[in-house]
Amino acid sequence: MHDNGIEELITKLYDMVQDARSLPLGADKCIVERDKVLDMLDEISNRLPGELKQAKTVVDSRNELIAKAKREAEAMKAQALAQAKQMVSQEAIYQEAQVQAEEMIRAAQGKIRDLKLVTNDYVDDALKRTEEAIADALSQVRETRGQFRKVVAPQEKGGENAPAM
Numbered sequence: 711m712h713d714n715g716i717e718e719l720i721t722k723l724y725d726m727v728q729d730a731r732s733l734p735l736g737a738d739k740c741i742v743e744r745d746k747v748l749d750m751l752d753e754i755s756n757r758l759p760g761e762l763k764q765a766k767t768v769v770d771s772r773n774e775l776i777a778k779a780k781r782e783a784e785a786m787k788a789q790a791l792a793q794a795k796q797m798v799s800q801e802a803i804y805q806e807a808q809v810q811a812e813e814m815i816r817a818a819q820g821k822i823r824d825l826k827l828v829t830n831d832y833v834d835d836a837l838k839r840t841e842e843a844i845a846d847a848l849s850q851v852r853e854t855r856g857q858f859r860k861v862v863a864p865q866e867k868g869g870e871n872a873p874a875m
Contacts, residue, residue: 715757715761716754716757716758716761719750719753719754719757720754722750723747723750723751723754726742726743726746726747726750727740727742730742
């Protein structure tokens with residue numbers, strides 16, 4: 711009987727009771743071999759803790775495997791969420807940096823325009839002052855030349871009264 715599994719032992723016990731002779735005047739009662747039934751019940755009783763232990767081990771292993779898979783899935787999910795948040799954060803930083811860079815470029819272009827205007831005004835004013843200074847100098851040169859001619863012209867005509875130079 712040791713080679714039989716618990717299910718097979720229970721089936722044999724069931725068959726034994728079903729095939730047993732009924733008692734007279736009691737159709738629900740029967741006669742079975744007590745020693746055989748007790749041996750089978752002992753065998754079931756002896757095997758049951760081992761098989762239950764084995765089944766419990768299988769269930770525990772299954773539960774542990776499921777729990778491990780859940781933990782791994784949660785860890786992967788948390789890592790994916792962290793990466794997604796980091797990517798979103800980096801994208802936001804990039805966009806903010808791009809906006810700031812564009813603002814800085816616009817500000818620099820505005821300053822360049824302002825500097826060009828100021829420089830153009832300064833150069834134009836400097837050229838105007840230079841032109842006025844040259845015009846004044848030319849006017850003074852012409853006046854001095856005119857005075858020089860007046861002084862030299864009478865001496866050239868008179869010749870003798872001219873002071874010696």
